[in-house]
Amino acid sequence: MQIPYAVTERPDTGLNNAKLGIWLFLASEVMLFGALFSSYIFLRVSAPEWEMGVPEAAQNPAVWPLQFQKLKVALACLNTVFLIFSSVTMVMAWAELKRNNWAKHKLYLGLTIGLALAFMVIKAIEYGGKFSHGDFPSTSNFYAIYYTMTGLHGLHIVGGVAVLAYLFFFGKKMWNTEPERFAGRIEITGLYWHFVDLVWIFLFPVLYLL
Amino acid sequence: MAGHDINKEIRAYWLVFGALLVFTGLTVGVSYIPFVISMSLIVGLAVALCKGTMVALIFMHLKAEKRLIYWSLFFTVIFFFACILLPILTEMDQLDESPNGGFYHGTALPDPEDRPSFTHYTENRGGDH
Known part of the structure; x- marks a missing residue:
């Protein structure tokens, strides 16, 4: 059975269903992360130290720490570069399909997967360092929101890698039979991937620098 | 293309x-x-x-x-900023020192001397370690 409007545009929306679907999904994702950013703001602006400046407040788990003393900026910076680079390789994987160059498409898609895995390795090193110092989500409000936000973002990376790996290993068949549909799949996956990059662009300064 | x-x-x-x-x-x-x-x-x-x-x-x-995408994102942005502004406005209301400030104009806030101190936070931590 042929799925309607998987490639062609619907006359009423002017979009194919896949593209409209991914944008609506991304809109829901904006609200998901929006709720977490909102929680972050709530915890941070109501942290006791900010209002009172009492030195003993450092022992209070509600008090906000000085992030640059708590988190490794260099590792996060490296991860930012990995994700930005993976975004450009992702869009290049799509562009190479438009140029009918399968070999380069595979190269860029493989690079995207590699960079995503490198991001997760750095994240694992970072988490391992925190755990070894006894900094768990239950340690303080800051660590609770830090692990929740970066953990959820990490899960999005894992989900993205699963889809990218599927397209990398099993995409050739569809490319041979339905090239337009396959290019559409890469574009849709790319939109998701850029969104994951976009979330990190805000997570990085908010959690590590400010 | x-x-x-x-x-x-x-x-x-x-x-x-x-x-x-x-x-x-x-x-x-x-x-x-x-x-x-x-x-x-x-x-x-x-x-x-x-x-x-x-x-x-x-x-x-x-x-x-396409226009449909812009419209769906426009509403998403509005709800996103509402979500972000909510805790900020709540906090601003609580921190307002003026006697008749905040959203509840006309409702007198407690005297600054009577407001919760640091000890208030530490004593009310419940089961925290």
Whole structure:
């Protein structure tokens, strides 16, 4: 059975269903992360130290720490570069399909997967360092929101890698039979991937620098 | 897409990549300047916003998208900012020192002397270790 409007545009929306679907999904994702950013703001602006400046407040788990003393900026910076680079390789994987160059498409898609895995390795090193110092989500409000936000973002990376790996290993068949549909799949996956990059662009300064 | 167009797009992708790297360096650099905290927040988030806009417009092709996508994102942005502003407005209301300030005009706030102190927070932590 042929799925309607998987490639062609619907006359009423002017979009194919896949593209409209991914944008609506991304809109829901904006609200998901929006709720977490909102929680972050709530915890941070109501942290006791900010209002009172009492030195003993450092022992209070509600008090906000000085992030640059708590988190490794260099590792996060490296991860930012990995994700930005993976975004450009992702869009290049799509562009190479438009140029009918399968070999380069595979190269860029493989690079995207590699960079995503490198991001997760750095994240694992970072988490391992925190755990070894006894900094768990239950340690303080800051660590609770830090692990929740970066953990959820990490899960999005894992989900993205699963889809990218599927397209990398099993995409050739569809490319041979339905090239337009396959290019559409890469574009849709790319939109998701850029969104994951976009979330990190805000997570990085908010959690590590400010 | 014609070959010429896609080549132009590819040039734009690499230019944006370079710009994103520069902006990342800028974000890190600016964070070491001893601004007051509100200024650091404004500068840091403004740079992040520039980076995010570039990703959305160029990588996600939002610069040439259909009207339906723009409309769905327009409403998403409104709800997103409502979600973000809610805790800020709540906090502003609680911190307002003026006798008749905040959202509840006419409702007198407690005297600053009677407001919760640090001991209030530590004594009310319940089962925390």
